[in-house]
Amino acid sequence: QKEVEQNSGPLSVPEGAIASLNCTYSDRGSQSFFWYRQYSGKSPELIMFIYSNGDKEDGRFTAQLNKASQYVSLLIRDSQPSDSATYLCAVTGTASKLTFGTGTRLQVTL
Amino acid sequence: DGGITQSPKYLFRKEGQNVTLSCEQNLNHDAMYWYRQDPGQGLRLIYYSQIVNDFQKGDIAEGYSVSREKKESFPLTVTSAQKNPTAFYLCASEQGPYTDTQYFGPGTRLTVL
Numbered sequence: 001q002k003e004v005e006q007n008s009g010p011l012s013v014p015e016g017a018i019a020s021l022n023c024t025y026s027d028r029g030s031q032s033f034f035w036y037r038q039y040s041g042k043s044p045e046l047i048m049f050i051y052s053n054g055d056k057e058d059g060r061f062t063a064q065l066n067k068a069s070q071y072v073s074l075l076i077r078d079s080q081p082s083d084s085a086t087y088l089c090a091v092t093g094t095a096s097k098l099t100f101g102t103g104t105r106l107q108v109t110l
Numbered sequence: 111d112g113g114i115t116q117s118p119k120y121l122f123r124k125e126g127q128n129v130t131l132s133c134e135q136n137l138n139h140d141a142m143y144w145y146r147q148d149p150g151q152g153l154r155l156i157y158y159s160q161i162v163n164d165f166q167k168g169d170i171a172e173g174y175s176v177s178r179e180k181k182e183s184f185p186l187t188v189t190s191a192q193k194n195p196t197a198f199y200l201c202a203s204e205q206g207p208y209t210d211t212q213y214f215g216p217g218t219r220l221t222v223l
Binding site for chain 1: 150151152153155200210211212213214215216217
């Protein structure tokens with residue numbers, strides 16, 4: 001079992017729709033959860049982090065964390081073509097090591 | 111203008127050569143990291159350093175070496191012992207201690223000819 005799992009996609013959503021990206025993790029003691037956006041050929045850019053169960057909103061982005069079920073998700077409202085990228089989920093486990101998923105590729109279509 | 115810089119952006123290496131990738135940060139961050147990214151794979155940790163003059167191996171350290179002589183700089187050397195070095199190399203820094211939010215530099219794409 002991979003430590004951090006994401007569906008590779010592509011996830012295709014029409015412009016203006018809500019994109020829902022999911023991530024599961026295996027280390028039940030994980031404390032910190034991050035979402036990075038990576039455009040093709042570029043480095044990852046931090047867009048959200050969440051530490052506590054529940055929702056955290058920042059503009060069009062909402063991160064959701066459910067530690068009991070060991071999943072974290074990212075919702076993107078009013079999706080734009082500029083949101084088309086690969087989204088990496090990263091989790092800090094009990095060893096204080098940041099582990100990345102392989103990413104979900106999002107395509108926002110016109 | 112604060113941030114993390116990596117150079118060069120593209121690097122070509124011949125078989126048997128050692129090459130050094132530069133990473134500099136002016137964020138006054140304590141911790142620095144080197145990752146490797148291959149197509150279809152997540153980021154894999156090569157080396158990391160929490161303080162000056164100290165560093166630890168990550169998950170895939172074989173064939174790589176680092177130094178941390180200054181807080182701002184964390185260069186990575188890809189040695190000839192690394193059998194498959196073609197990849198996208200990413201440097202990150204983290205404020206530390208007790209913080210775990212990492213910020214990435216723009217990356218260096220290394221190709222073996």
